[in-house]
């Protein structure tokens with residue numbers, strides 16, 4: 001069909017919204033509550049355009065043949081501005097927020113409504129005073145993640161977003177996947193809420209610690225290198241591994257290790273666990289355990305699956321445990337003399353790091369977890385010119401990794417890395433075709449039959465809690481041997497701690513980056529990582545051995561929360 | 565009063581001998597329009613209902629300020645309404661009907677249940693089940709799609725149309741929603757000697773005899789108001805909370821119907837007239853109405869939620885004589901902005917009162 005926008009002719013498909021057509025043709029319409037991954041709501045009333053003398057929201061108005069649309073009239077512009085002005089006082093003023101960008105675009109520097117609106121209290125650890133009530137988080141938590149832990153409550157000016165019956169978030173069914181925070185255009189929901197230990201200014205905290213003569217180690221998750229650049233205006237999908245390492249050194253970390261190493265270690269343990277369960281035909285399918293939001297979800301909603309979940313700790317916990325033992329011994333230090341800071345794309349890792357099971361000789365495996373967003377902010381605050389940094393290299397030995405560790409950050413990656421190793425254990429032969437393309441992709445639930453030595457191994461890969469719920473409740477899970485679960489859409493590259501904005505498009509770019517990295521690596525299989533080999537030789541013995549069990553494995557328990 | 569006529573299922577008995585199409589045509593020809601203020605041709609609404617399992621909802625969630633005509637029917641002649649529900653259900657081949665009863669009217673529930681019980685023989689004949697659902701409390705619950713959400717157990721948020729409820733309503737099934745007064749008039753159509761122009765008016769305000777009056781549409785404003793016997797000289801008449809106001813002296817000879825009133829910038833709606841004496845201050849009244857909307861806005865969209873809150877703030881300022889000219893200008897701007905850009909009809913109509921007040925009583929908004 002044909003339509004006209006601002007006097008120019010365009011063709012459009014039936015069922016398309018005005019906003020879609022405009023976007024495709026690079027016509028700017030500001031938006032706030034709209035997000036490409038979510039259903040349009042028409043709440044914020046910022047994407048107004050004029051049709052037939054009426055103001056309509058372009059995000060949820062479908063085009064009609066011969067429709068004539070104006071995006072730029074005085075009336076449109078004024079109405080958009082006034083709606084931004086009406087919520088302007090609710091925003092925090094941080095420059096990079098989506099809201100701030102839109103406000104700036106529309107030329108709004110202050111609001112004519114001076115007084116902040118009356119205070120709204122809710123026990124949720126979120127800042128209602130910065131909430132724009134765009135409703136994205138509610139949609140993400142419900143329609144996408146299927147947790148339905150937050151909703152609009154009350155009405156009129158007292159409208160707020162809260163948990164069922166205003167219970168505290170820690171008693172609630174929140175899995176800490178952090179997708180709500182990821183979609184927030186105004187920083188009202190954010191990671192700070194999840195961790196008392198969070199470092200306000202890392203430098204301040206570190207100086208304190210340095211006085212106590214601690215040896216501070218940073219480790220970075222696979223997904224962080226594929227997204228951190230976005231915080232500094234770099235294109236989604238740019239790998240910034242080297243710059244990230246340099247920035248962390250500049251911040252004063254004594255060593256910078258790579259969680260990819262931890263991932264390789266996880267694969268060694270998990271692949272062996274899988275082979276063992278296959279042989280004994282016990283507790284199959286084996287389900288991956290590296291995603292802490294999935295673990296909490298399983299503990300509270302699907303406790304009958306706990307025996308199927310791998311007992312492996314997640315990679316950063318493993319690395320923490322190894323650093324505080326094996327590496328500390330090398331330095332002739334005690335576990336408590338080390339401080340491990342994990343830089344993660346994830347908010348649930350903060351929760352995970354504080355689980356009582358995640359300890360070795362009385363010390364937490366990991367002391368502090370910072371998200372990609374947080375470390376980005378710290379780098380900015382310290383005025384480090386990130387884009388101009390030279391590339392640095394991870395430190396030895398816990399900085400050496402394989403391609404298998406690298407792809408941990410994407411949905412299907414853990415599965416692929418495990419299959420690479422499992423193949424060799426099961427067959428005793430060298431794996432020639434390293435890419436398992438069958439498990440790659442973005443489809444919410446994927447499955448494949450992998451042939452190893454005339455045996456068919458049925459594997460499933462599921463990402464997004466909503467898909468996971470569907471997958472389990474439909475009993476589909478029973479027909480597999482091995483399943484990978486990731487709470488966040490896209491896996492860790494789309495994690496709750498990643499830079500904003502994150503969209504499915506951006507997720508795919510980050511994904512490609514990690515596959516690129518894997519392709520380029522000399523060692524692509526975890527069992528070929530020399531540092532891993534050495535670790536087993538010098539310290540651990542063998543996978544699933546006594547030492548491994550003590551340091552690298554954990555257990556789960558049924559968890560009671562209110563209103564699942 | 566026509567609406568108090570006893571029917572005792574006589575109308576129903578007539579229609580059971582008729583074909584469905586005939587019934588619908590007759591209702592259409594009668595010219596009966598939705599009495600909630602929507603003014604949509606009732607017969608046409610029935611005709612447009614989609615296929616499959618269908619529902620009927622009787623909207624008894626009367627919440628407009630100054631409106632109490634449905635209550636009058638529910639108290640004084642509920643049988644007529646139940647019979648109307650039965651006829652409508654039969655005509656549309658519906659077997660499940662709901663009465664969405666305003667929470668404040670729940671004292672009427674036993675009475676309604678009793679009538680439903682007594683009518684069993686008729687209802688059984690057409691296999692109709694009638695269920696009373698208590699209203700969820702907010703003003704918005706009276707909006708037809710918000711009722712659907714409410715009955716489904718959700719937050720009452722107005723649905724975007726299309727799809728219209730006639731296609732996809734309750735639980736996504738075709739649903740017809742009619743108001744109490746509309747349905748109560750249905751049996752009368754079939755009994756004959758029925759006048760579509762005789763409608764219920766709720767009169768209140770500075771009157772000696774406020775109450776429900778059956779008045780012919782097109783009667784002069786002055787004559788309507790005189791039924792209620794004004795206590796004093798009148799300054800204005802408000803049409804409920806959302807219909808705005810008109811200055812009384814100036815328009816007392818206006819023949820009141822939907823078109824004449826909207827021609828002057830107000831909205832007749834469900835025919836609730838609130839008389840306002842000369843001694844009253846328009847800013848005070850604006851404030852009261854605005855408080856109502858701040859309270860009742862569902863909070864879904866920015867202009868209605870935040871805008872009405874700011875309107876109230878500005879009115880406070882004006883009342884306290886702390887406002888400046890720019891404040892009044894901003895108030896005016898907001899009044900138009902909110903109705904221009906809100907998501908649903910509540911927001912759109914929430915500032916009609918203010919637009920009228922600023923049009924006819926601007927001098928009272930002093931700085």
Ligand code: SF4
Nearest residue numbers: 862864865868908911
């Ligand atoms: S206009 Fe907006 S805030 Fe107001 S009642 Fe309708 S949807 Fe809710």
